[in-house]
Structures are given as structure tokens and as C-alpha cells.
Amino acid sequence: MTGTAVDLIWLAPALALLGFVLNGTLALARPATKTAVSIIGVGVLLGAFAIGIAVFRSFVALHTDAPVVFQYWSWIPVGSLQVNVGFQVDQLSTVMLLVVTGVGSLIHIFSVGYMQEDPGYARYFAYLNLFVFFMLLLVLGSSFPVMFVGWEGVGLCSYLLIGFWFSDKVNADAGRKAFIMNRIGDFGFMVAMFMIFWSTGSLDFGTVFSHAPTAFVAGGGAITAITLFLFLGCTGKSAQIPLYTWLPDAMAGPTPVSALIHAATMVTAGVYLVARCNLLFAMAPVSGAVVAGVGALTALFAATIALKQWDIKRVLAYSTISQLGYMFVAVGTGGAAISAGIFHLATHAFFKALLFLGSGSVIFAMHRAYHASHSHEDAQDMRNMGGLARHMPWTTTLMWIATLAIAGVPPLSGFFSKDEILTAVFARGTPQPAWLVFGGLGLVTALLTAFYMTRLMLYTFHGPNRTGGEERRHLFEAPWIMTAPLLVLGLLSLAGGLLNVPELYHGNAWLQHWLEPISRSSVALLPETHLATGTEWMLVGIAVAVAAIGIVGAWRLLNLETIVPAHSAPAERGFARVLRNKWYVDEIYDALIVRPIVWLSREVLWKWIDQQVIDGALVNGAARGTRAVGWANRWLQTGQVGVYVAVFLVGVLLLLWRAMS
């Protein structure tokens, strides 16, 4: 208890939960309600955001480095395991709190317009509120188990929202795939929790981190195993190699969901986790390298796939995976780079949410147009779009801002955050050359990012229009309730860099200083790194050049006149086809893992072991054996009473015989 607004922290998730309960009840009882649902759904989020701001301000005013921990009730008390339901307010969680409730509010508002016509309106908002509840639990939880509640809870909401239009098998499949992939990650999280508990005797963040230096040998097997298992959890939740394949499929959900869950908040939970446990990762250099390496590889790999996707949301999905990879490179680097990762997390939340919502506007418009002409073309395929800038000027402008931001064009937000990461990574390259490779991969990714994002913008908004003439007359800008959040996000994408203007530009690097208490203990464990100012400027130059090459290259190389609508487009050939088919990773997983397991389960375990060996040979075999013995003894039962009498008499005689002797 601090006696300030910080104490109100519990209200934020409680409001979201209240929204879920009310909207959920409405969804079951009066599915047609819309106004009340909108008011509740958006209202609780705005309320949570307001609380977030109040908490943040009060926390700043406290001027404390130590986290403020609230314990509400004893959840799982068994022996030495004492898990409380508690929240932790510190520098990291407040930033996450603001990002989640702020971006969440905007996306809720956008959804009011986007989902207006949907029959599952109330259900949608119920899920969305529930998601925010779990997300807040995730970022505010003061112990691993509480965080895990949020961790799995957001996965659940993701599952429900991806399969929101469940009448389509593809959507339902995608939801299930997301959940199961996430569960693979959760397996890692759980095992890591067990190891942490038995090593440090607690699962509270505070206790674990204060005991960690004594409980573990830095660089030892235990801490490495723990961090690797934790990172397995992250690869599931944050869609990294090898568990990333669910995220592109997750685009089956409504677009605002993709913006909120699959771009801005949930998928960054892994980054948050690594940042939260930065001390542990700092104690396990191998794990740090693995995190950074996997992040760098994922960033590049996903970017290559994004090059050849036609579905506007899939491009953004792979872009998200790629950017998440960036963040992992940062948090894997550890130390001060944590703040770079969180910085990129925040700016990415702004511009990627903007991109998704913008694409949502586009899809919304395309849908209405196709609806008006009773066409069944794919409203998300960029080959069917083109020249939309004339019809949707606001959306076009705002999405260009986001595109330039993600490409890293100065002075937009993405430039600062990306540059910060690259600087930190290259700085680590001096003591550990592996990081030079990661940085290089990051630069290549930056080039590809600029390229495919420009490609997306060009195909969607520029060039000749490829919708039919009938549809063209129905293409309009989305209503203000959808464009207004876009505007706010556009502003944030433009100016988000102000959060953390590095000292290089004589900024005050506010976020970096703000997050210092979080990473303080791990900085000491990491090698000293320093980059000369000249080198830093050179890096900035290279990054800007790379972005420029990407954008200009796309402008020059892509021929907008030769694109044909999706239904008549020829199949790709050669390497393009491999990229188009996502390196066939889904197919490989299916052939190597899914199918063998299903086959093993059905044919071997069930039909053979269970039904034939155990049930057939052993159980029913015993029954058959008994019956055979009975059959063999049947001749004794002649049914002739005379024989029975004789046998009976023999028995009597035998008894008498015994009596005689």
C-alpha cells in the first residue's frame, strides 16, 4: 500500500473482467444488443487506460527503484510453495500497462466500426475484454504462476478470436493450431517454473531475482536450462522459430484482433518475459546468444516469406514475426539493450497496430464493395486491389507513415527503436563476434522489410485499380470511428521516437533511464561494451541507406502494370514459389510431426496396442481361455440324472473311505 493511485492497479484488470462478464452475459442472453456492448466494451478499456495513466503518474512521483508489490490473496499455498495472487508495479510493467490499455483502447474503438454488422458483436467484445484482462494479468503479475495465468489466458482469447468466425473450418483450424503451438511453448514455461522453484524456493519475481545470484552458478547448466525452457515458452507465444507457424494462420481472425493480439500486445509477451527475467538470461550467456540468434534468424526468415505473400494481412503477419525477431535480438543481448527491445516493442505496437487497422479499413472497404456487387473474390488479396489511394486518402496517408516507420526512415519512431537495437547489438560484437552476425542479419532484414512494406503499399494503394468497375463505385473511406484511432496511432508512429531519443542526438533517452532499475542487476554481469561515436553515426548511415535502398528498390523493381487479379494469376515458379509457400515449413511439420503422431496414435496405439494386444489378446483372450476350458469339460455334463447319481455316489464312497481310514 502506497497510499497513492498506484494502489488502484487492481482496478484495471478488474474493469476488463467486468466488461467480459457483462458482455459475455449479453452475448448469451441478448446477442443482438450493440449499443450497450459498445459502451461497456470500450468504456472499461478507456477506464483501464485512465487508471493506467494515473498509476503511471503516481509511480513516477514515488521516485522509487524498487517495485511496488501488492499481494491480494493466497492462491496456491502448499508447504514451501506460497503463490499469491499479486501485482507488481514497476518500470517495466507500467510501460506495458500503458501500451496494452492505450493501444487496446484504440483498437476497441476501431472495432466498434469494423464489427458493426457482425452477428457476434457482443461475443466479440466479450472476448476482447477478456483478452485485455489476461494481458494485464500477464504484465502485472508479481510471480511466475500469476503471469502464467495471463500467459495461457491470452492464448485462450487468441484461440477464441482467431476462430471467431468458427463456421469456417479454416478459421477454427487456425485457432486450434495457435493454441496447440502455444501450449508447446507453455510446456517450456512450466518446466522452467519447476526448475526455478526447486532452485530458489520461490516463484515470486522479487525472491527469485534476489536469490538467483546465490542459487545459480553463472553460466552453469541449471540456469542455462531454465532460460532455454523459458525461451521455448517465448518462441510459442511470440512466434519465433520453430513455433512461429501459427501466427500467419492466426490472420483468420477479425483484423482488429490481429492488430491487438497478434501484433501489438500478446505476441510481445515473450519479449516482456525475457526482459523481466533479464537477470537470469544475463547469467546464462549461452541462452542469451540463443535468444538473439533465434531472433535474428526468425527476423530474416520471416522477412523472406513476406516478400512473396499476396494476402495483405499475411504480409503483415510475417512482418510481425520478423519484427519480434528484432526484439528478441535486443533482449537476448541483454543489459541496456533491454530498453531497446521494449522501446521497439512500444513503437512496433504503434505502427504495426496502425498497419493492421489500416489493412482492416482496406478489407472493410473491399468487403463492402464486393458485397455490393455480390462478388465472392478474396477481399484480402493485394492482386485484387490497386489504386485504392484515390478512394481512401486518409488510410493511405496513415499507412504510409507506418510503413516509413517500420522501414526505419528518420525521424519516425521505428528508426529510433531499430537503430537502438542495431547499435546495442554491434556494440556486443566487439567482445563476442557472434553478435556481429546477428547485427548483419538485422541489417539484411531491415532491407527486406523496407522492400516488402513498400511492395504492400504499392500493390494496395497505387497503380491501376484491379477491382471490377462495379466494385469501384462502392469503394469508400471507412467511417470516422475507424479512422480516428488510425489518426492517433499515426501520430504515435510519427512521434513515438521521442520516448527514447538517444544521447547521440542530444536526446535524454528517457525510456532507457526509466528502465534502468529493471536491467541494473544484469548489466554488471555482461561484458562492457562501448561503441565509438563515429561508429554509431556510421551505423545510422548504413541503416538509413538500407531503408532507402529497400524503398526505392521496391519502387523501381515492381511493375504495377503487370499484376493480374488473383483468380487469373499464374502460379509462381522457382524460388519465388518456395517463398510463396513459406519454405514449405507447414508441410514439413505436417509430414514429420503431425501425421506420424496421428498415425501412431490411431493405427499403433489405439487399433493395435489397445484394441488388439490388450483388449483382444489379453483381456478377451482370458475370457476365451476360460470358455475353452469350459468347452473341454462339457462332456462331464451329460444331462443324464443317472450319471449324476453315480458320480455322486462315487463321491460319497470316497468320503466314507476317508472316514474308514
Added chain:
Amino acid sequence: MTLTFFWIFGVIAMGSALLCITRRNPVVCALWLVVTLFALAAMYVMLDAQFIAALQVLVYAGAIMVLFLFVIMLLNLGRPGPTDIKGPVGLLLAAVLAGTLLFQLRVLGGAQALPPSAIQLPPGSLAALQARQGIVGAVAGPLFETYLVPFEIASVLLLAAIVGAVVLAKRKL
């Protein structure tokens, strides 16, 4: 003197019993059995059981055997059936088993099977009892005192048997 008569009746009983089990015709069998029962009644008299002897004649030789004959005649089984007696194998089996049984009974029922003389009543005490209480009274005494409950149960049993016999034998109730 008594012993001689006892043996005479014993031989009659055994002989007619043998005839009873070997005659083909059921009516003949039944009549030979009646002879056995009469001979037994005579032996009961010599064993100081005059009342039982009377019952034997009345109940067994009279009632029960008449019942048998009735049934035989009712079912018209007065002629010997072709398969009524088993063949040589059956005969052999019966002879062997019965012979063994007889041997065992004789061994078991020999002198050592008799109650020790210490608990035996002095000879003639039964007759003395009958003289004191009367022939019927000597049996009735314990029957209605010591064995009252079994006696009642026996009556219930007979009642049940009557009902059961009626139910079974009647074509339609």
C-alpha cells in the same frame, strides 16, 4: 427265539427288497416293496417300537405305497418298459458301487461303531419306560416336549407339500 424271528423277517425284507429292485414291472416292484415294509414293521415290534410299527403299516405300507400304485396306474405304467433296467454295463457299475458301499457300511457299522457301553441304557429300560408311560406315551412325551418345534415345522412342511403337490399335479388352477 426272538432272534430267530428277527432274522426270518430280516431275510424276508432283504429278499423282497432285492426282488423290488429287479422286477421289471413297476406294479410288481411296488408290491414287493410293500412286503419289505411289512417285514420291517414286524422287526420294529421286536425292537420295542410298536407304535412306530403301527405307523409303518399305516403311513408307509398303507398311504404312501397306495399313492405310488395310484400314480403308476394313473399313468398306465403297469407294463414293463423296454429300457427300464439298465444293460450289463449299468448292472456291473451298480454291483461294484453297491458292493463297495456295503463293504464300507459293514466296516463302519461294525462293532466299533456301537456307542460305548458307558452311555448305553441297561437292557430292557425302553420296555420299562413303555410300561410306565404307555407305548404311545413314551414316544409322545419327547415329541411334544423336546421336539415340539421340529414337530411344528414338520407340520408346516406337510402343508407346503400338499399345496406344492396340488399345484404341480393339477393341469389348470
Added chain:
Amino acid sequence: MLLSPALEISAVLFTLGVAGVLLRRNTIVIFMCVELMLNAVNLTFVALAQPLGIGGQVFVFFVMAVAAAEAAVGLAIILAVYRHKQSVSLQNMNLLKD
């Protein structure tokens, strides 16, 4: 003393009854053989009543009651069976088989 001869005779009569049961197929005759066995036992009871007290005779009384009941029910069963099968031969009574 008549005890020993009575027991001898009783044993023979009982054995004859058993032999009869084994030898015959006619259920009525088998029944009669059972009665013969009962009587053989009765003889033992009566004979042993002399040295051991009047209780033996009382027992014979009960045996007779049971025999009467048995005869009534047994013969009724035979009647019922005959009505069903038109035979009283044991050979035909093999429903116990499967």
C-alpha cells in the same frame, strides 16, 4: 440283542436301495428305491433307540413325515413331467444338458 442283526439288515437294505437307484431308469421305481433307503435308515434308528433312548423312535416319526411330503411332491413332479414328455424314463430327462 437284536442290535447287530438290525444294523446288518439295515446296511443290506440301504445298499439294495442304492443299487436300485443305479440300476433302474423308471423314475417311479427309483423313487421307491429311495423310500427303501429311508426305511433302512429308519431301522437303524429304531434299533439304536433301544440302548440310546426313545429319541431314535421320535426321529423315525419325522423321517416318515418328510418321506410322506417327499412322496407327495415327488409324485406330483413325475405327473407333471409325464404330462410334458409322455414318459417317466430318466433317459428323457436331460434338460440339464446345455
Added chain:
Amino acid sequence: MYATWVLTALLAWPLITGAIVMLVPSRMAKHVALVASLIEFGISVPVWWTFIPGTGMQLVADHAWISAWGIRYTVGVDGISLFLVLLTTFLMPLSILGSWSYIMKRENGFYALLLVLTTGMIGVFVALDLFLFYVMWEVMLIPMYFIIGVWGGDNRLYAAIKFFIYTFFGSLLMLVAILVLYLHAGRETGVYSFGYMHLLSHVATLGSIAWWLFGAFFLAFAIKVPLFPLHTWLPDAHVEAPTAGSVILAGILLKMGTYGFLRFALPFFPAVALHQTVQLIIVVLSLIGIIYGGLVAMVQPDFKKLIAYSSVAHLGFVMLGIWALTLQSVQGALLVMINHGISTGALFFLVGMIYERRHSQLIEAYGGIARVVPLFAAILTVVSLSSIALPGTNGFVGEFLVLLGAFRTYPVAATIATTGVIVAAAYLLTALQRVIFNPLTSHENEKLTDLTPRELAVLVPLLVCILWVGVYPKPFLRRMEPSARALIQQVRPGLVQGDAP
């Protein structure tokens, strides 16, 4: 006062009312049975407060029964059996209410058997005299046999006989073992008694015969659990049993196996149970149960069979938790037992309810029905999530404790068992998707009606429990802890792993 008669009342009341149910007109049977079971539940509720968390048996009643053989009527509860008794009384009214329109023939008999079954089940959990325990063990077997065999599905006789013979096979061996224990303790002391404490205090001198006795107990309980490879009666029994039968079978009967291990097999034969080889065998079998049960569940076409195999997996967790013998794992195992009763019970109710409407329990008969029956779909989703141990629901707390505790004793096994959560998600979510999501293809499903108030009355108490145990399990854990600690100390004297310093 209440403490002395409550357990006896819990045992006698269902028997008495069972007899009454046989006598009333058949349209009244279910009403009478429901009221009887509610009263039974009412009798049992104060136990929650009367029970004082602590070691030793409470609410004990002890009377001579067959004194010639030292058989006594001794009943009592501790933190281990308390919740199983309450679970039984809690599930019975729900089962009766859930059979309301499912059972259409010979209603008197059905409800009377359910009540007799209650006596048997509670008897197993409270008996502190091994003879009484054995009698109750058989008492609960017979009604279940008839419930499956008379009111079951098409292949009910096969399933009922399989269930009966499987269980009976084990329980007879157990009887022999009980008699050996009885004679052994009798020879040692001259006092012949079946009393639990009496027998327990003389097991140390058993010598090598303990191996045989443990084997007999193990077989009896392992069949009931069921432990792989003794599990094949379960899918058949579940598929054929009527809803109430499945609920009770999964909810309570399976717990008797694990309860038996906790109450008898472990404390009686600690040396055998903790022998390296035995540990290895049981842990491996539990793991096989977890993974194998899950994988086989994944490919089941029949929803009830799927749940049955998922039970094999859940009970695998319980066995692992018991054998790990840490404070967390044992309490987790106890909690999983309760959770499984609640969640799987609810799942069977739901399947039963949809079966009543559509007369099929094949998964492929459904699809997309969330649009037609949203309430049903919502509840099925919540229950499924609880079954796959989503945090915030009851399932998580139990499995988390088991795995966390087991990690101390068997790190590798616990890690492998943790993959069970992945498999669980795979099979249950796949089934969920194929039932309530996907396109609505069948015309018959378009006319399905949503849950009635009566059906909600069955499900809502279960949902409340799911969330209660998920969010605030402390009242449960607090009552279990002393007994769990005592058990562990008895089996493995010394420091209890995972205890607070």
C-alpha cells in the same frame, strides 16, 4: 454430537431412501431420489466446517460388528478422504438430476441403485476396518454393474461384464491380501482385528511376503485407477453407461484406486512401494498413461471414449503425484482427483445432454453447433478448458502442483509428463472444434435446442466449483495439508520434501 453420527448417517440414509424409492410409484422415483440425495448432501455439508485441519482421523464412529472375528464398524475421515466423501455427496444430486429425462425405463430400480451406490462409495472412503472396506468395495461394484448392464447402450452387457470381472479379479486378490495381513497381525499380537491402525502397526514385520501383498493391492487398485495396461475396461464402460453412470464412474469410482494407494498400498508397504524397481515401473506406467491416454484420445471418433481415455491421462498425473511423495505433488494429486471428478463429470453431463437431443455421441455427427446452442457451447468450452488445465480453472492448480512436486523427485519424468498438457490441448480442442465449431453441416443439428433450466441446474454448480478451485483453492489445500504431510512422513520418514522450513 454431529461428529459422531454424521458418517453413519451418510452411509445409512441412502440405503433407507433407496428402499423407499423402490416402493414409490415409478413416476415419483426420481423426485424422491433427488430429495434424498439433496438431504444427503445437506447432511454432509457441515463436515466442511466440522473437520479441523490436522492429522489423524476425525468424525470417528467405532462399534463392534462381528466380534468373533474382530470385525468392527469403524469409520472416520481425514484430509485425504474428506473431499472424496464431499465430492460423492455433491455429485449424486447432480447425477440424479442429470438422469431426469435420460432414464425412461425401470426408474425405481435405477434411482434405488444410485442411492445404494452412494452408500458403497462413501463406505469405501470412510471405512477404517479393512473388512468393512472390502465389503463396501464390493457393494459399490454391484449397483454399477446393473446400471451399466440394464440402462446402458447397445453393447452394455459386454461392457458391464468386462467392468465387473476386471474389478472383481483385482478385489479378490485384495481380499486375500487383507486376510493375510489380518492373520499376520493376529499371530503377532494374539489380537485378531481388521482395524486399520491395528494392521498398520504390524506391517513392519511382514518380511518378503510384503511383496506379494503389495502386488495384490496394487493389482486391485491399479485396475480401478486405471493404470496402463489395465485400462481397457474404462472406455467400454464409459461408452455404454448412461450419463449418471459415466459421471459417477469417472467422478468417483476411479478415485477409489488412487485413494486405495494413498490409504493402504503406500502406508502398508512403504519399503516395497519405494523400491527402485517398483518406483520405476509405476512412474513409467503413469507416464505411459498420460501420453498414451492423450494420444489415443486424440483419434477417438466417440466423444465419450475420448473422455474415457483422457481420464486415463488425468489419473496418470495422480499416480505420478502420489509416488513423487512431495508435499506439493501429493496435495496436487488429491486436487487432481477432485478436479477430475468435477470437470470430467461435467463433460459427461454435457455429452449426455447433447446425446439426449441427437442420439449420437460420435463427434462427427456434430459440428458448428455453437451457433445453434450457444449456451451449451460456452459451457462445453469452459469445461474443456478446465479439463486441459487452463490456469484460472481448477485443472491447472492440481496439475501444476503435481508436476511441480514431481519435478523434485523425478525431474525427467515430470518433464515428460508436462508434455501431457500439450497432448491434452490437442485432443480436447480438436474435439471441441469438431463439435461446436466448423461449418454446420447436418440438418438435424439445426433443430437442436439449447440447455434447459434443469440442465443448467446440473451444470452451474460444477462451473462454480471449476472457478472456485481454480481461483481460491486454499480452503481445500489447507484441509489436505496435515494429512498429506503425515502420509509422506509415514511412508518416507524424515524431512518432507517441499515443506516449509
